Amino acid sequence: MEARLITLVTDFGLKDPFVGIMKGVILGINANAHIIDLSHGIPPQDLMAGALVLRHSAPFFPRGTIHVSVVDPGVGTKRRPLLVESDGNFFIGPDNGVLSLVLEAKVASQIIHLSNETYHLKPTSVTFHGRDIFAPVAAYLSLGIPPQDLGTRVKGLERLPWPKVIQADGAIQGEVVYIDSFGNLITNIHEHDIMGLQPENLTVSIGSLTTHGLAPNYATSMEGEYIALINSWDLLEISLFKRNACIQSGVKIGDEVYVRKG
Numbered sequence: 001m002e003a004r005l006i007t008l009v010t011d012f013g014l015k016d017p018f019v020g021i022m023k024g025v026i027l028g029i030n031a032n033a034h035i036i037d038l039s040h041g042i043p044p045q046d047l048m049a050g051a052l053v054l055r056h057s058a059p060f061f062p063r064g065t066i067h068v069s070v071v072d073p074g075v076g077t078k079r080r081p082l083l084v085e086s087d088g089n090f091f092i093g094p095d096n097g098v099l100s101l102v103l104e105a106k107v108a109s110q111i112i113h114l115s116n117e118t119y120h121l122k123p124t125s126v127t128f129h130g131r132d133i134f135a136p137v138a139a140y141l142s143l144g145i146p147p148q149d150l151g152t153r154v155k156g157l158e159r160l161p162w163p164k165v166i167q168a169d170g171a172i173q174g175e176v177v178y179i180d181s182f183g184n185l186i187t188n189i190h191e192h193d194i195m196g197l198q199p200e201n202l203t204v205s206i207g208s209l210t211t212h213g214l215a216p217n218y219a220t221s222m223e224g225e226y227i228a229l230i231n232s233w234d235l236l237e238i239s240l241f242k243r244n245a246c247i248q249s250g251v252k253i254g255d256e257v258y259v260r261k262g
Contacts, residue, residue, distance in 0.1 A: 004142050005034050007061065009054050009069040010130065011042035018128070022070075022135040025121065029139035036061075041181065045073040047098050048253075051160055052178050052186075055101040056233045058089065067102070068130075068138050069093040076126035081114040081133045082157060083147055090141060092134050097160035108157075115151040163188045172259040174236070176206065176251060183244030187257045189236040194259055203260045204228040204238060209249045211238060 006026060012018040019040050026033050038057050042050045050071035058067055072079075072094040080095040086106045091099045092114075114133055117124070119140045121132040137150055165188060166173040174189035185206065194202065199214035215227040221241040226249075231237040236259070240248050 004030070004032060005036065005061065005064070006066045006068060006138050006142055007036045007038045007057070008040070009038045009042065009050055009057075009067070009071070010040045011044050011046065011050065011071045012040050012130070014040055018130065022068075022130050025131055025135040026139040026142075029136055030142050033139060033142050038067075042071055045071065046253075047071055047073075047096060047160060049178055050098045051101040052233075054091075054098070055104070058091075058102050061089075063088040064090075066090045066092065066138050066141055068134050069098050070130040070134055071098045072096065072129060075129050079158075080154070081129060081137075082154075083112040083114055083137065083141070083150060084157065085109045085112075085147055090138075090147070092138055092141075094129070095158050097158045099157060100159040101162070103157075104162075110147060111154050111157060112147050112151045113154045116149065119145070119150055165189055165193050167193075170261060174257045174259075176253055176255050176257060179246045179251075179253065183240065183246035183248075184231070185238040185245050185249075185251050185257075186231065186233065187236045187238070189257060189259060191230045191234045191236075194236070197259070197261060201261055202228070203262060204236070205258050205260075206238060206249070206251050206255055209238065209245075209251065 023035055039053050050069055054069050074096055082095045084091045086103055086108045093099050114137055119137050121136055124132040163175050174187045176185050177188045178186040204211045211226045211228045215229045218241055221227040223242045226240050228238050239245055
């Protein structure tokens with residue numbers, strides 16, 4: 001069965017023509033390809049943001065989807081361009097960790113170093129592998145070219161370290177790992193990390209920002225009031241209803257988050 005659906009995650013933004021060029025390359029090889037823009041708003045060179053977006057998006061696509069993720073601060077270096085097949089789905093991108101979270105707890109049936117230049121554009125730029133390697137490989141794969149024809153099999157890929165959640169002295173300590181376009185502060189604290197605590201008696205704090213209890217949804221708070229809730233990624237999130245929690249609080253990626261009783 002040919003895999004024709006191709007998703008794109010990049011940090012290219014929409015001001016420049018890079019995303020459109022990648023689509024042009026794909027459609028020039030397979031005019032019947034269906035391309036889905038997952039996100040082109042990943043903060044520049046933010047591998048964790050790219051990995052999180054891919055991890056929490058890929059499960060909602062049909063088997064056989066080709067996911068292309070280009071967040072690539074090491075473009076042009078010795079880092080490998082990869083294709084990973086897992087559970088009948090395909091993940092294409094640089095070997096820098098951006099593919100690792102979506103493959104957590106999954107078995108890769110094959111990992112291909114995209115070394116067969118037959119399926120690359122020529123000349124191949126040292127600064128735009130999204131155009132010259134990843135887009136054409138995705139297009140040829142969507143036409144039914146076998147993954148093993150695209151390069152050589154390798155073992156393993158680079159992994160992003162997921163920040164550990166620490167439990168000590170009656171508190172749970174995590175950190176902010178992602179800030180979405182609404183300014184919501186998304187942490188590495190999973191719903192199961194706080195399952196043993198009573199939601200109504202929790203205090204969540206980041207610096208001078210403190211909230212009490214877990215809200216069932218955004219609309220239970222007053223405008224301008226901070227709330228904590230479990231979001232659609234099953235992660236603890238701090239939000240400012242109808243406002244931007246990031247701008248208002250000054251909190252940034254990596255800031256520590258504490259969850260305590262009472």
